[in-house]
Structures are given as C-alpha cells and as structure tokens.
C-alpha cells in the first residue's frame with residue numbers, strides 16, 4: 001500500500017484522543033496580518049478552520065491586518081508609528097484601519113472559509129456592541145482598550161454552526177466612536193469573555209524566543225513578565241505577551257503562540273503529540289496530562 005496513505009491513517013488514529021478532548025471546545029484563533037500569506041496559504045487556513053468545525057470544535061477567528069493597513073496608509077501618504085507594538089491612531093488613520101480590517105481583510109477570510117465549505121460570517125467589534133472600548137492611552141489616540149464584552153452574538157453564531165470572523169475594531173461608550181484595537185488584545189478579550197479552551201495566536205515566528213533567540217516550548221506568566229521587563233520581548237510581541245497574561249488570568253485554559261505560515265499550524269497544535277509554538281497553561285489545565 002502507498003506509504004503516504006499509511007502515514008495519513010496513522011496520523012488520523014493518533015489524533016483520536018485530541019479529537020475527543022476538544023469535541024465541544026471553543027477555540028479562539030488570532031490570525032495575524034503577518035501570518036496571512038498568498039491565496040493558497042489563506043485557503044489552507046480556511047480548510048483548517050472548517051475541519052475544526054467539522055470535528056465539533058467551535059472556532060472563533062479574530063484577525064489582524066497590520067501590513068495591509070500599512071500598505072493603504074502608504075498609498076494615501078499618511079505616516080504611521082508604533083508605541084510598544086500598538087499603532088498611534090489619529091482620526092484619518094482610524095478611518096483607514098476600519099476600512100481595511102472590516103472590509104478587505106475580513107471579507108477575504110470570510111470568503112476563503114465559505115469557499116472551503118464552511119459557513120463564515122464576518123463582523124467587527126461594533127456588531128451587537130461586541131467590544132466596547134475606552135481610549136487605551138492618550139499618547140495612542142483612537143486605540144481602544146476593551147472594557148465591556150458582549151459575546152452573546154458569538155455564542156449565537158457558533159451554536160448555529162457558523163464560524164465568526166471578527167475584525168478588531170471597537171465601539172466606544174459615547175455615540176459614534178470608533179477604536180482601533182490591536183488584534184491580539186481583541187482576541188484575548190474575546191477568548192476571556194467566552195471562557196475559551198484555547199487561544200491560538202498565529203504569527204510569523206515559531207513562538208516566543210528567549211534572550212539567545214531559541215524558541216521556548218512552554219513558559220509561565222511570571223517568566224513572560226520578566227521577559228517583557230528585560231526587553232527580551234519587544235515590538236509586536238508585547239501585545240501578544242500582554243494578551244497571554246490577560247487571557248490566562250481571565251480563565252482561558254491555554255494560550256499558544258505559533259507560526260501561522262507553517263501549513264496546518266492550528267491542526268498540528270491541536271491534534272498531534274508534538275504540538276507547535278510556545279504554550280502557556282492556565283491553572284485549570286495544569287492538572288491535565290502534559291503532552292510535551
């Protein structure tokens with residue numbers, strides 16, 4: 001018999017305990033702009049989400065799109081800068097952010113999942129007041145910090161078999177406010193409010209690297225705090241690391257930072273013995289059998 005088929009059958013068989021463990025689980029997947037590749041990579045990501053849904057997991061996709069926002073700001077001649085991994089956002093910038101995230105990027109992902117045979121519905125943090133924000137820091141302008149999460153809309157969609165795809169744009173306490181929310185921050189707030197079993201942060205590095213540049217397989221909130229303080233974690237990894245701390249505190253069972261450019265990264269993490277990336281476990285999952 002063809003060796004590939006034997007390997008495929010073995011992989012499926014080995015996945016059984018994980019399929020059983022995650023059946024009925026809610027898994028929030030943050031798809032970073034740097035993790036989104038060409039159309040083929042997008043199609044692969046979409047197939048993974050549909051497969052998760054097919055085996056009884058409720059995936060909730062929260063996306064970024066930093067590089068796509070940069071490209072449009074460049075075209076429009078609007079300068080942009082980042083402070084601790086978050087974009088300084090003035091009025092003109094927030095309009096571009098909403099246009100690109102809620103429009104271009106959100107619909108590209110929705111379309112890819114639907115093309116893969118799933119049912120995806122794209123929303124932003126404004127829909128049904130999903131993510132109500134306050135200004136994060138006066139220095140950052142219209143950057144939002146989620147202060148009230150109304151996740152019933154996500155529960156309704158997932159209960160109907162739909163894969164929600166969420167753009168990280170928030171509404172404010174006052175009328176007619178729009179906030180640019182970092183994608184990692186939004187994913188953490190959503191995972192926390194849903195009490196998710198897993199939060200996967202798909203990015204363009206294989207995980208959190210230590211001071212020598214080696215990827216850390218498993219770490220703790222205390223170690224992460226130390227790595228932020230000593231600068232080992234910098235730039236775009238800061239919002240991710242802060243999201244890990246927030247999500248674990250909020251009761252998410254485990255958070256994994258992994259390379260979304262790796263084909264089938266979410267499936268490797270969820271369904272194989274090896275796992276992928278850097279995992280941080282919450283208290284609720286510490287008692288479970290460790291697999292690496």
Ligand SMILES: Nc1ncnc2c1ncn2[C@@H]1O[C@H](COP(=O)(O)OP(=O)(O)O)[C@@H](O)[C@H]1O
Nearest residue numbers: 032033034203204205208209232233234236237
């Ligand atoms: N300790 C670290 N380990 C891994 N990556 C780090 C670390 N410190 C900073 N980074 C940077 O963080 C980046 C990921 O953040 P970002 O570019 O915002 O990704 P995304 O678009 O997926 O949200 C990496 O490409 C890397 O340059």
Ligand SMILES: CC(=O)N[C@@H](CCC(=O)OP(=O)(O)O)C(=O)O
Nearest residue numbers: 032033064065066086087182183
């Ligand atoms: C406040 C803030 O930084 N917002 C981000 C939102 C998009 C994002 O987070 O995209 P990635 O996940 O691809 O980095 C931004 O304006 O770029």
